[in-house]
Amino acid sequence: MIEYKKLNIKISAFVMIFILTLPLSGLGQNKKKTAKTESERPQYRNLFKEAGYSQDEIDKKLAKAYFDIFEGPNKVYFEEGDSLGYVSDVKNKDARTEGMSYGMMVAVQLNKKEVFDRLWRWSVKYMQHQDGPREGYFAWSVNPETKKQNSLGSASDGELYYITSLLFASNKWGNDTGINYYKEARRILDAMWKKDGTGNVHNIINTEHKQISFVPEGGGYNWTDPSYHVPAFYEIWACYAKDGHEQFYKECAGVSRNFLHKACHPVTGLNSDYTEFNGEPHPTPWMPPGFRYDSWRVPMNIAMDYTWYRKDKEWQEGYAKRFQNFLRSKGLDKFEDQFNLDGSTPEFVLQAGPVKKLRHSIGLVATSATASLVNQDKESLDFVHAVWNAKLEPYEDGYFDPYYDGLMYLFGLMHLSGKYQIIVPEVK
Numbered sequence: 266m267i268e269y270k271k272l273n274i275k276i277s278a279f280v281m282i283f284i285l286t287l288p289l290s291g292l293g294q295n296k297k298k299t300a301k302t303e304s305e306r307p308q309y310r311n312l313f314k315e316a317g318y319s320q321d322e323i324d325k326k327l328a329k330a331y332f333d334i335f336e337g338p339n340k341v342y343f344e345e346g347d348s349l350g351y352v353s354d355v356k357n358k359d360a361r362t363e364g365m366s367y368g369m370m371v372a373v374q375l376n377k378k379e380v381f382d383r384l385w386r387w388s389v390k391y392m393q394h395q396d397g398p399r400e401g402y403f404a405w406s407v408n409p410e411t412k413k414q415n416s417l418g419s420a421s422d423g424e425l426y427y428i429t430s431l432l433f434a435s436n437k438w439g440n441d442t443g444i445n446y447y448k449e450a451r452r453i454l455d456a457m458w459k460k461d462g463t464g465n466v467h468n469i470i471n472t473e474h475k476q477i478s479f480v481p482e483g484g485g486y487n488w489t490d491p492s493y494h495v496p497a498f499y500e501i502w503a504c505y506a507k508d509g510h511e512q513f514y515k516e517c518a519g520v521s522r523n524f525l526h527k528a529c530h531p532v533t534g535l536n537s538d539y540t541e542f543n544g545e546p547h548p549t550p551w552m553p554p555g556f557r558y559d560s561w562r563v564p565m566n567i568a569m570d571y572t573w574y575r576k577d578k579e580w581q582e583g584y585a586k587r588f589q590n591f592l593r594s595k596g597l598d599k600f601e602d603q604f605n606l607d608g609s610t611p612e613f614v615l616q617a618g619p620v621k622k623l624r625h626s627i628g629l630v631a632t633s634a635t636a637s638l639v640n641q642d643k644e645s646l647d648f649v650h651a652v653w654n655a656k657l658e659p660y661e662d663g664y665f666d667p668y669y670d671g672l673m674y675l676f677g678l679m680h681l682s683g684k685y686q687i688i689v690p691e692v693k
Contacts, residue, residue, distance in 0.1 A: 307573050309683035312637055316649045326653070327678050331375065333657055334671045335368075341668045342368060342380070343409070349390065350383030351409050354668045356618070359406045359415055362392060362423025367672050369430040373437055374685055381434060382444055388427070389449075398464025401456025402481070403427070421469040421477050422493040428453050429498045432505045433688035454508050457481075474542040475513070475520040488547045491528045491536045492562035496521040496577075497570040501687065522577040525567065525584075533608040534588030536560055546606070555611045556604045561629045561673060564588055568635040568680060573687055585639035589648060592633055597647055602626040618664030627655045628670040631677025638680065652677055 313323045335342040341364065344350040352364035365388050372381035391412050392403040403423055404414035431450035440447050460467050460481065469481045477493045479485040499518040503511045527544030528536045537546035537554040546554030564585070571581045591608055592600045601623035605611050614621050634652040637645040657674055659665035679685040 307575075307687060309572065309686055310638060311683040312646070312649050312681045313653065314682075316646045316653070318653065323682050327682055327684065330657070330671075330675045330678050331371070334667060334675055335371075335377075335380065339665070339667045341671060344383060345387070348383060349387045350380065351387045351391075352384065352668075353409055356666060356668065358408070358410075360387075360392075360409045361407075362388070362403045362405045362420055362427070364668060364672065365392070366423050366426030366430060367676070370426055370433075371672075371675060371679070373430050373433045373688065374679060376437070378438055378442075381430075385431070385444060385449070398460075398466040399482075401453050401459075402466070402469075418480055418482055419469070421479065421481055422490070424453055424457070424469050424481075425477065425493065425495065425498060428506070429495075429501050432501060436505065436688045436690040439691070450506065451508060454502075454506055454510075458508075458510070470517060471542065475517045476524060476542050477517075477521075479539065488539060488541050489524075490539055490559055491525065491544075492538070492559045492566065494521040494524060494528075494563075495566045495569065497566075497573045500574055518574075518576075522570070522580075525563070526580055529563070529584055529588075530606045530608075532587065533591040533604070533606065534564075534584050535591070535604055535606045535608065536563055537606060552615055553611075553613050554606070555613065555615075556606060557615050558602070558617070558628075558669065561602070561626075561632045563632075564636040565632040565673070565676060565680065568638045569685065571639045572680075581639050582641060585636040585645070586642060589633065589636050589640055589642075589645055593647075597651055599625050600629075602629045617666065618662070620662045620664065622662065624660055624662075624664070626670060627652075627657060628666075628673035630655050631674045635677055635680045649681060652681070 311323065313326070314320060334340060341355055342350060342352050351360040352368040353360050354364055365384055368384050369381050372378070372384065388403060391407050392414070394400050394402055394404070394417075399417065399419070402419045404417050405420040405423055406415040407413065408415060428450050431446045435446035435450065438446070457468050466482045467478065467486045469478060470476065471478050471486060471489075476489050479488055479490050479493075496518040499514040499521065503514040503518070506514070524542070524544055525536075528540050530536070535556040538557045538559040539547040539549060539554070541547050548554055567581055567584060570576075571578065595601070601610075602625070603611055603614060603623055610623070614623060631652050634648040637648050652674075655674070657667060657671055676685065
């Protein structure tokens with residue numbers, strides 16, 4: 266009996282110690298888990314600060330760029346009535362899904378809710394197809410004066426940015442402040458998955474190749490544009506869209522990363538504006554292959570993916586060095602804006618403005634600087650100083666583009682100051 270009592274006492278003591286230490290053990294595991302989660306979160310570097318500029322100077326630089334593009338005398342954003350607004354490619358006198366969705370991404374990143382809502386309402390009212398084979402998609406170009414759709418078809422990157430910016434808006438502002446952002450994002454996605462070729466309209470992603478199409482209809486469904494490859498956005502869809510296609514989106518992100526390996530020249534890092542799904546240049550009736558205006562966005566997209574997810578770190582760091590080294594070889598303050606992929610000067614020059622010529626364009630100055638987020642070489646900060654000193658103003662020949670140059674410049678400043686981030690749901 267005494268031995269039995271002793272055994273009971275020993276067991277009770279063991280149980281008591283176990284119960285008392287269990288919460289501490291769990292706490293330790295939670296701390297490890299939290300630490301792991303913290304280390305996995307993106308580190309949004311402020312390269313301007315690292316380059317020696319003060320936070321006050323940086324804030325003013327970003328605020329001025331936003332003012333110039335959205336509010337100043339050369340702005341590209343215009344409001345209509347109490348609730349609408351649009352971004353215009355002013356030199357071409359149209360509103361494009363590219364600019365509209367870029368404007369929304371700027372607005373959600375910089376917490377400009379009214380601007381975001383105005384742009385979205387205008388997009389729905391004048392650009393989004395409400396029925397027929399294109400239902401849910403957007404006409405990529407609209408005349409802002411007459412509201413006539415210049416083209417009924419979509420440019421796939423417009424839908425890409427609309428969906429991602431709406432998911433971010435849902436996370437940032439919730440869905441009960443006048444617009445159900447999540448519902449609107451899902452409407453586009455759900456419509457996209459219903460496209461089966463009826464009326465020659467398809468998913469914006471070529472489902473066989475798991476790559477974004479140039480346009481989701483006709484022959485444009487069967488080739489792509491490297492600057493539309495934003496693998497980070499697919500990761501966002503996989504996390505926040507919750508539409509049952511999470512695994513597919515993750516696979517698309519991986520396919521896009523591998524695609525960029527093939528599309529970018531192994532020495533110069535340059536890619537063609539348009540390519541086949543295997544990365545080979547795709548010639549079109551309107552221009553031969555080459556690194557031109559669309560291509561400027563590729564280094565910025567790679568920098569974004571590197572900062573947000575870092576799933577292709579080794580290749581991306583090598584790419585950034587090759588790309589910036591090539592531009593440096595052409596002169597940091599004078600490299601031009603169009604090239605053959607081997608870095609030679611192209612015979613064909615895609616004209617912008619009244620004069621057909623190559624320029625040292627601020628849009629490329631900005632996006633090439635974002636590659637400094639990826640390039641670990643200390644001298645890559647030279648590109649950061651270059652965009653800091655750049656001015657959004659007319660070129661010597663009088664050409665001025667506050668729309669495309671301006672938006673690339675603003676995006677560049679946002680990335681380099683750590684102000685272009687994954688927007689996670691607000692904790693209430």
